[in-house]
Amino acid sequence: MSTDSRALRTVSIPAADVADRSDLIRALETSLGSHFSSDPIVPTPNPLIVVISGPSGVGKDAVINRLTELRRNLHFVVTCTSRAMRPGETEGKDYYFVTKEQFLRMVDQDELLEHALVYGEYKGIPKKQVRDLMGKGYDVVLRVDIQGAETLRRVLGQKAVFMFLTAESEAKMVERLVDRRTERKEELLVRIATAREEVKRVSSFDYVVVNREGELEKAVQTVEAIIDAEKAKVRQRNAVL
Ligand SMILES: Nc1ncnc2c1ncn2[C@@H]1O[C@H](COP(=O)(O)OP(=O)(O)OP(=O)(O)O)[C@@H](O)[C@H]1O
Known part of the structure; x- marks a missing residue:
């Protein structure tokens, strides 16, 4: 027996x-010999850090805006930048706009998770915002260029999930950038030349998501599916900053 x-x-x-x-x-x-417990069989999944990157004009903002509308538990970490505000942008929603001096002070005081000089302007992610949001149990989404994603990979390793967003072709990416009408011709040249190099870096990411023309919702669904799969992992990523 x-x-x-x-x-x-x-x-x-x-x-x-x-x-x-x-x-x-x-x-x-x-x-x-015992009551059937109503406690969860598995613990609540850890808050997740989602890094969304990709060349200029692939639709990072568009995807993230829609994603945060759909997922209430996911919060966007607002980047600090020394660049000027573009028409239609809102302080504290799109970016925190600071002076170069203010930015450099934040760097000195180790307040940024990563920072870089991009097209002549500083950009960086405030650590405090990430900590505060994760402390409340929220997942966070960070929006960085490829250079920023590579720095974050060095800082966070496997503690975050890294997604590379791309358009379906170089031609489509250029069309989106041109149609946006926010860059001067010199900036367009630099961004497109940079993008050509950046698409070669996809292998250092965990996932690649194609944001096809007119199919933003599909790209957002794919990102959501990745997040759901990450939340269902037996061995969770455990990001402690
Ligand atoms: N699937 C799509 N189909 C058509 N247009 C799109 C799609 N996704 C985004 N766009 C449009 O493409 C343009 C560029 O998108 P967005 O500004 O989100 O790119 P980004 O990757 O954030 O660029 P940057 O890094 O330069 O800020 C925007 O005008 C946006 O509305």
Whole structure:
């Protein structure tokens, strides 16, 4: 006789096909020697850091805006930048706009998770915001260029999930950038030349998501599916900053 079967109490269990449901459950509990717990079988998944990167104009902002509308538990970490505000941008929503001096002070005081000089302007992610949001149990999404993603990979390793967003072709990416009408011709040249190099760096990411023309919703669904799969992982990423 096995230890388990010896531990079973000798109570009469009513026939499963005819018994009253709660009588049956109570008899099973008595027989097994303990109440059936309503506690979760697995712990709540850890808050996740999602890094979304990709060349200029692939639709990072568009994807993240839609994603945070759909997922209430996911919060966007607002980057600090020394660049000027573009028409339609909002302080504290798109970026925190600071002076170069303010930015360099933040660097000195080690307040940034990563920072870089991009197209002549500083950009960086405030650590405090990430910590505060994760402390409240929220997942966070960080938006960085490829250079920033590589720095974050060095800082965070496997503690975050890294997604490379791309358009379906170089031509589509350029069209999106041109249609946006926010860059001067010199900036367009630099961004497109940089993008050509950046697409070669996809292998250092965990996932690649194609944001096809007119199919933003599909790209967002793919990102959501990745997040859901990450949340269901047995061995969770454990980001402690
Ligand atoms: N799937 C899509 N189909 C068509 N247009 C799109 C799609 N996704 C984004 N766009 C448009 O492409 C343009 C560039 O997108 P967005 O500004 O989100 O790119 P980005 O990757 O954030 O660029 P940057 O890094 O330069 O800020 C925007 O005008 C946006 O509305």
